[in-house]
Amino acid sequence: MSTLYPNFPLLSLPIAAGLAYAPHFIKALIVVNATKRWNNNLSLVRFTDIRAYILVNPRGQIERVESKLSASAAAMAKRAESAHSNGMETLPIFYGAVLAALHAGISRDFVTYYSGMFLVTRAMYNVIYILNTDRITALARSTVWGAGIYSCMRLFLAAASTKRY
Secondary structure, eight states: OTTTSTTHHHHHHHHHHHHHHHHHHHHHHHHHHHHSOOOTTOOOOOGGGHHHHHHHOTTOHHHHHGGGSOHHHHHHHHHHHHHHHHHHHHHHHHHHHHHHHHHTTOOHHHHHHHHHHHHHHHHHHHHHHHHOOSHHHHHHHHHHHHHHHHHHHHHHHHHHTOSOO
16 A cells, blocks of 8 residues: 555545544534534524524534434434544544654554554444444444554554664
């Protein structure tokens, strides 16, 4: 893969950001599909009140429309929101790992492999988390998350063990 995309490790950074934001948009699709409406704050306030309302509680979207959603749609939207939050929490770890490995001069093939592994695990994590309804699937989600964090730690350890410094 490194010959096809020689800068894949750097390309993986915006791809990872896209994977972190994907559940946010999936949540929006769930809400729109269930309520058949959309506005930027998903509330029932007058237009003149929107700016103040968004500033007061911009992250309370699910709570504001939960009564209009079926129980399964509300649960799925909450899981999508949680997957998005987790993606945002792991993004700096991944960015740091890739940039540290590249800065330390670790081989492109090595960095490509582990950055690719992270992207695959993030995509799997999102799907598993959003569709999860039982403990077995939750265990699979945690295992996939662990594999993604492992790929980051592998990059950090490779960077830390270089003789370059």
